[in-house]
Amino acid sequence: MKKNTLFTRRHFLQTSALAALATALPLGRLRAAPAAPGFRNLVSGRKVRLAFVGIGGRGNSNIDGLAPLADVVALCDVDFARARQNFARFPLAPRYRDYRQMLEEMHDRIDAVAISTTDHMHFPIALAAIERGKHVYVEKPLSHTIGEARILKAAAAKHGVVTQMGNQGAAREGCRVTKEWIDAGVIGTVREVHCWTNRPIWPQGMPAPRPDAASPLPPTLEWDLWQGVAPARAYAPGIAPFNWRGFLDYGCGALGDMGCHLFNAPVFALGLSGDVTVSAKHSGIADGIWPKWSVITYQFPARGSRPPVKLVWYDGGKKPGKPDSFEADTQLAGNGTIYLGDKGALYDTNTYGGVPRVFPVELAKKFASARPPKTIPRIVKGSIYMDWINAITSAGPAPCSNFVDYSVDLTETTLLGNLALLSDRPVRWDTASATAVGQPELNQYINKTYRSF
Template identity: 45%
Template sequence: MNIISRRNFLQATALTGAGLALGPSLFGKEEVVDKNWKSPHTNLVSPDKKVRLAVIGCGGQGGVDANIMAGGVQFAAFADVDYDRASAWFLREPNVPRYRDYRKMLEEQKDNIDAVLIATPDHTHFPAAVMAMNLGKHVYVEKPATHTIGEARYLKALAKKTGLVTQMGNHGHAYDGCRELKEWIESGVIGDVTEVHIWTNRPVWPQGLPNPDPEKKFEVPSTLDWNLWLGVSKYYNYNPDYVPFDWRGMWDWGTGAIGDMACHMFDPIFTAIDLRGDVKVSSESEGATEFSCPKWAKVKYEIGASKTRPKPVVFNWYEGQCRPHLKDLPDGLFKEEKDIPRTGMLYVGTKGAIIDTDDYGTRMRLLPAEKWEVFRKNRPPKKYARVPDRNARMEFIRACQGGPTPGSNFVEHSMDLTEWGLLGVLSLRLGNKTIDWDYKKGVCRGLPEANKFIHKEYRVF
């Protein structure tokens, strides 16, 4: 496997101005998709043919994604390090070639593949996507699309250079909510956004774990290739507590609660007011170790005004048992502590607020309640094109056949969104240090020790 050096990362992030120019996407200022759309992407599949799709990670979320795409694709190959987890798809498609090692699959089947679905643990997203894209394959990568900020910047540059269709699996971006929030805020109903509060019930997996005992060993199941599961991460002895799900709370493989949910819960407001730019990030947390994400955390982003943000914005993330209280919020939004939802996204402006209690941005209403009763009867007109079936997976497949560029593509949207979430991860990994992020250069000002988490090392496996 090609191991990508830090120098390569820095060179890739400098590839501005080269390659793909997307032009209008689904956020062009039209209610419906342009009928004269001409795709700017390369290696497109004829609309009268099915997209030949390879799947890396057939169990869990990969199985869900593949099932939704099934009507528009021909499955070309499957790769999964655990044949037991993948068995349902092997039985459903017995004639499709199967592999444990995605690298071998891509090399042997490259002439039979148009696109690749990648739904592995976070640490494998990037190496699998790079290999697929370097072979000219369109990629749909589950969220978070990368494990580090350096990887996100590399994939954005690679997508721009290759012109391939790309999509991150934050499927809520294809729902109407992102577009509606943008329309509501641009209508002026809450004035200029000044505060954001987002909180979640995650983690729903263990975090705050001690470093593993190297003397403790378990027998690896016969169906699992543990070395391939570890992939580019440092080596650890197998432990059934890590797979198939709880790896999310461990730094070498996952990105914790904020990495898991930022791509969903940050997406609507990131889309509505564009949070790109220099930002200061600070955090509080408890229980983090060198191996494990914290038991709970609060992350604060402070970003200045811009053309899309007339006022500076203070953006707060809460996870674990941490959430906003009445004292943290403007007066009049909630009457009592018990009225604050268990999870939510709250956008506070100079004239009011919007609350959303769905992780994917589908349950918006205005606060206070009396303002909502008036607004709901006279909502602003639709301004931004909707995804016809609100289906992100089929949005990707259609784009591979020349349809509109997916809204959560790497170049215009999802890698910058991923970076925003991973800035919170970076502050937590640095022991709650405050980050002064230089967006243009991709560095923490005056904090060189952050580089080891922005650009990580890769194990040869």
């Protein structure tokens, strides 16, 4: 088929008009919003015809969650060996290695596309689907760069498609409970939040692997398609199928993997988006590899009546100190979030935002007999998958983590931490212009260039 020229630098500059439009779209609130009147191509009277791109690894879980709710009509993966299990589950679904060929040949037979590929390919696949009027579900982080996220936001609004990012916690009870408790003043005014993860669980902070004659390219892997829009390099073992997250060209590192999960509840509960200053400490970035560990600090200014908030991220074995209000035997879990208020603290040990615990003990006892009412609409069965499918079949409101109202802003906040990792000084982010003030050298990481493949 004809080589794809969609993602040249020229096309990106043309499409950046969509990114400019995205800055004017309202920030979202992670709520059950009325279905947008601009939604088009909704499905009624039958199941959604769903195609999957990326069906090994995380794709397996997304197929498990979505396949019972839809008709699986096409499967795409650059490595047929890793796709074998799901090919066997859906023997009648056509098989593709190249998403472009799938979208071209199956255009009239696909309603929606679920994307579970490497981070760097989320954007080109999602944009190609959206521009064909397909509803899209995209794994987190939504995109590889902030510029890509903004383009997807504008494209989703322009084409009226139903979108969802795969951060499961956005659909669950925990983030809503957290917001209700903070809004009710259970721990007083919150001015500081700490989030940490046990990632990376793949190599980071090491020299990039080199080609090895003893480990040739697997015969089932289409390496050029796997690299996609990234700069071309010779195949080397230790990149695909899992360790790619540690490479700047392909993944967003530990923060990109878990930030859209762990930041979800704080961002929702405290309205953390917009202008911010971000600084980072880390073990060092070299050879195109994300660092072994990092500690990233976001300083959000006052937002209307809300006070400034410091949000701190930890990975690679780093964790915050234990607050004085915690009991002596309380241990910090492998992943967690602590909200510090002027009356007490909330401690959540769930990656996706579970029901937090109140500290100190005296405050928890008082709180147990007078819990705030539930004021935020809940998602059916707490399912991010059902939430998306219900919106496509016009049986539900706009999805909770759709691009226009919420997930692009969450992704942008998350990826600002990576921008700070790539800078030698604090990044002062101007939301209106989508720039790091006084640091034009960072523009290459906000709006990157693309290889035609």
